[in-house]
Amino acid sequence: MRKSVKVGNVVIGGGAPVSVQSMTTTKTADVERTISQIKRLERAGCEIIRVAVQDEEDAKAIRRIKEQIEIPLVADIQFDYRLAILSIDNGADKIRINPGNMSRDRLKDVVAAAKGKGIPIRVGANVGSIKRRTSERWKDLAESALEEVRLLEKEGFYDIVVSVKSSDILETIKANEYIAEKIEYPIHLGVTEAGVSETAVVKSSIAIGHLLLKNIGDTIRVSISGDPVREVIVGKKILIALGLREGVEVIACPTCGRAEIDVENMAKMIEENFFHVQKRLKIAVMGCVVNGIGEGKDADLGVAGLRDGAVIFVKGEIKERVSKEFVLERLKHYLNELLEEVER
Numbered sequence: 001m002r003k004s005v006k007v008g009n010v011v012i013g014g015g016a017p018v019s020v021q022s023m024t025t026t027k028t029a030d031v032e033r034t035i036s037q038i039k040r041l042e043r044a045g046c047e048i049i050r051v052a053v054q055d056e057e058d059a060k061a062i063r064r065i066k067e068q069i070e071i072p073l074v075a076d077i078q079f080d081y082r083l084a085i086l087s088i089d090n091g092a093d094k095i096r097i098n099p100g101n102m103s104r105d106r107l108k109d110v111v112a113a114a115k116g117k118g119i120p121i122r123v124g125a126n127v128g129s130i131k132r133r134t135s136e137r138w139k140d141l142a143e144s145a146l147e148e149v150r151l152l153e154k155e156g157f158y159d160i161v162v163s164v165k166s167s168d169i170l171e172t173i174k175a176n177e178y179i180a181e182k183i184e185y186p187i188h189l190g191v192t193e194a195g196v197s198e199t200a201v202v203k204s205s206i207a208i209g210h211l212l213l214k215n216i217g218d219t220i221r222v223s224i225s226g227d228p229v230r231e232v233i234v235g236k237k238i239l240i241a242l243g244l245r246e247g248v249e250v251i252a253c254p255t256c257g258r259a260e261i262d263v264e265n266m267a268k269m270i271e272e273n274f275f276h277v278q279k280r281l282k283i284a285v286m287g288c289v290v291n292g293i294g295e296g297k298d299a300d301l302g303v304a305g306l307r308d309g310a311v312i313f314v315k316g317e318i319k320e321r322v323s324k325e326f327v328l329e330r331l332k333h334y335l336n337e338l339l340e341e342v343e344r
């Protein structure tokens with residue numbers, strides 16, 4: 001089993017549930033906007049938030065931000081050791097640094113500050129910043145990260161989280177598999193610069209999903225350009241789909257000429273309404289009863305379209321016919337019954 005670290009009240013590694021994290025897109029010193037974005041992320045299920053620290057203003061803002069948020073905060077520092085120490089002094093629950101960019105004495109100071117507050121440090125490598133040594137870029141990536149780990153170990157620091165990220169999913173997979181063999185520290189997974197919308201979702205799901213299925217990875221960040229709330233939603237969905245987290249999985253038929261209801265919108269509406277439910281349940285949205293009930297029989301609860309309404313079925317058995325405007329209300333009723341049954 002991997003070692004564990006504690007980031008605020010969240011444990012990473014050591015068999016703890018895989019946590020979902022994200023990064024704010026606001027200027028950190030803009031405290032009001034940063035807090036408001038973090039609150040939206042918290043509501044979406046974000047468990048750890050990272051903020052960029054570019055200058056003293058950003059580092060000092062951490063204290064005020066932390067007063068108003070619930071989840072642990074990670075300060076992301078590129079190379080300035082003073083900003084790392086200032087972030088720690090202002091209450092960061094973890095810092096992300098690049099020890100290779102600091103002199104030994106300065107790294108010693110950062111390590112002393114982190115030890116003093118009992119917070120972990122994340123190190124790692126991105127493919128953009130590595131030194132090329134071999135003909136295999138994934139290996140250079142992994143070795144660069146391991147070098148950073150050794151720099152911290154030399155200072156007697158072992159509260160470490162490691163990441164190796166590339167925008168190429170095969171490199172990300174190989175590099176993570178390699179470091180997982182070499183070290184016991186918890187691993188932060190992600191595909192860097194994954195891109196926009198579907199491309200980012202596909203790349204992240206393949207790389208993160210593959211690694212988690214091999215039991216590699218203790219915390220995840222899905223990178224998607226744009227609103228970070230999407231990163232959290234996709235991250236949670238990856239964990240639910242892998243069976244690593246309890247939650248509602250909405251399955252929907254692809255629709256065809258037989259569809260009698262607007263499957264896409266109904267599935268979206270159901271997802272939005274039941275996303276907060278933390279129980280392992282499947283809800284099926286099927287366009288018609290001809291094949292829908294048979295195809296959706298593995299679901300705990302489902303709806304299938306009729307010409308003049310819909311039928312609701314529970315574990316493959318039809319419970320009632322409803323008109324389309326009452327579908328959500330009746331699904332909620334049956335979902336509550338199922339939840340009571342699960343809790344009994």
Ligand code: SF4
Nearest residue numbers: 253256259287288292
């Ligand atoms: S459930 Fe009905 S509408 Fe959906 S794909 Fe199957 S046959 Fe078509």
